[in-house]
Amino acid sequence: MKEQDLKKMLRFIFILGSLAMLLVISMIVGTMLIQQHPEWLHALKENHSSKNNISNQQENEPNEEVEWTPEALEAVGLVEGEGLQLVLTHCTNCHSAKLITQNRFTKEGWIQVIRWMQATQGLWELGDAEAEIVTYLSKHFAPEARGRRIPLEVEWYDL
Ligand code: HEC
Known part of the structure; x- marks a missing residue:
């Protein structure tokens, strides 16, 4: 009788100890993971607290007016001009x-690309800006301009 009680108690203590150890281990692992991926915590917080801010995600609205240096423009191949x-x-x-x-x-081709992005990629309505954008694009990036464009700088890799 007594021995059985003792066994019961030991088993209880053993289970309790195991649970406590599991808790400690998962806390340590969790801390390590969050240290390595702090963005997870941010994601959690943002999901939780700012459901209304979805429209502030960068991809869903136009950029603020940003200054591009001439070097940055050249790097992507954009040229100065009305509509830039x-x-x-x-x-x-x-x-x-x-x-x-x-x-x-x-x-027409540029308009089609824009319509396609609007239909499938979440591009917003461009309103009055569209005409100016399309004019800029079709002026500087037109098929017939091929021979006159700035030569591409190609980096060749050793294979
Ligand atoms: C809301 C997001 C978004 C915005 C803003 C956006 N695009 Fe796109 N666009 C995309 C996606 C997504 C693709 C497909 C990218 C890929 O295939 O890797 C794409 C592809 C393209 C292509 C390649 C099409 C092809 O046939 O290969 C061009 C050109 C282009 N966009 C021009 C523009 C122009 C000009 C604007 C401004 C009017 C613009 N994009 C704004 C999402 C966007």
Whole structure:
């Protein structure tokens, strides 16, 4: 009788100890993980506290007016001209401007690209800006301009 009680108690203590150890281990592992991935914590907080801020995510609205240095423009192949600022505002959030400058389209072609992005990629309505953007693009990145564009600088890799 007594021995059985003792066994019961020992088993109870053993289980309790195991649970406590499991808790400590998971706390240590959790701390280590969060230290290595602090962004997880941010994601958690943001999901939790700011459901209304979804529209502030960078990809869902135009850029603030940003200053691009001439070097930065040259690096992506954009040229100065009327409409450039609108392109920087509306077209550089989701992908590199290089995706724009490596393409050549007519006016209709550029409009089609914009419609496609609006239909499938979450591009917003451009309103009055659209005409100016399309004019800029079809002027500087037109199919027939191919021979006159700035030569591409190609970096060759040793294979
Ligand atoms: C809301 C996000 C978003 C914005 C803003 C955006 N695009 Fe795009 N665009 C995309 C996505 C996504 C793709 C596909 C990228 C890929 O294939 O890797 C794309 C692809 C492109 C392509 C390549 C199309 C092709 O046929 O390969 C061009 C050119 C382009 N965008 C131009 C523009 C221009 C010009 C603007 C400004 C009016 C713009 N993008 C703004 C999301 C966007």
